[in-house]
Structures are given as C-alpha cells and as structure tokens.
Amino acid sequence: MVIPEIAKFEQKIHTCNENIGRYEVIIRGFDEVIQTKSSKISHDSLQKHVSEDCTKNDQLIDFFNQAEKNKKVNEDAIILQKNMIEELNTSLKSKIQREVFKQTADVRKSVFQDDKDYEPAGGGGANT
Numbered sequence: 636m637v638i639p640e641i642a643k644f645e646q647k648i649h650t651c652n653e654n655i656g657r658y659e660v661i662i663r664g665f666d667e668v669i670q671t672k673s674s675k676i677s678h679d680s681l682q683k684h685v686s687e688d689c690t691k692n693d694q695l696i697d698f699f700n701q702a703e704k705n706k707k708v709n710e711d712a713i714i715l716q717k718n719m720i721e722e723l724n725t726s727l728k729s730k731i732q733r734e735v736f737k738q739t740a741d742v743r744k745s746v747f748q749d750d751k752d753y754e755p756a757g758g759g760g761a762n763t
Contacts (some may be wrong), residue, residue, distance in 0.1 A: 644738050648731055655727055662720055666713055673709050677702050 681698065 640742060644735070648735065651727070651731060655724060659720060659724070662716065666716055670709065670713070673705065677705060 681702070
C-alpha cells in the first residue's frame, strides 16, 4: 500500500529535521568554544606581555590594537558561521522539499498505474 511508504518517508523527513537541529546545536557549541578559546588566548597573551616588564607604553598600545583586530576577526567569523548555518539550513529544507515533491509524484504515479492496470475479474483487462 501507499500509506506505509508515505509514513516511512515522513519518518525520514522527521529524522532529517531532528538531525538539522542537532547540527545547529553542535555548531553553536563550536562557536562558544572558539569564543572562549580566543578570549583565553588573548588574556594569556596580555598577562605574558605585562609580566615581561612591558615598560614601553607604545608596546602596550600596539598589543591592545591587535587584540581589537582579533576581536573583530572573531566577530566576523561568528557572523560568517551563522550565515553559513542559515544557508545550509535553507539548502537542506529546499532539498527536502524537492525530495518530498518527487516522492509524492512517484507515489501518485505508482498508484495511478496500479489503478490503471487493475481490472475487475471478467473485465478483459491487461492482467486477465
């Protein structure tokens, strides 16, 4: 029957949607780890710089300028990752939609063909 096949396909779509949700959570986790790690690296670099008797004010100013640049790069990377996630999500949804339409058309075609091939007994159809 067609109904079990549609149910199987719906289950596959449901599983795919769950996976997309998990992927989004994983990527958000990566974003958080990257932010934490970059903050720690910047903090550790600052401590090392100060502990080595950084007496020149120009050196300290240069260091903070670089930290600002790094912060901006990290923020840009996060925005890029979020955009990539959105594009991936949109692409996956579009592919799922196309697959649903294709599978639905295949099921309809199959049902139509089954109805067309079926003739009641004694009807002189193709299967008699």
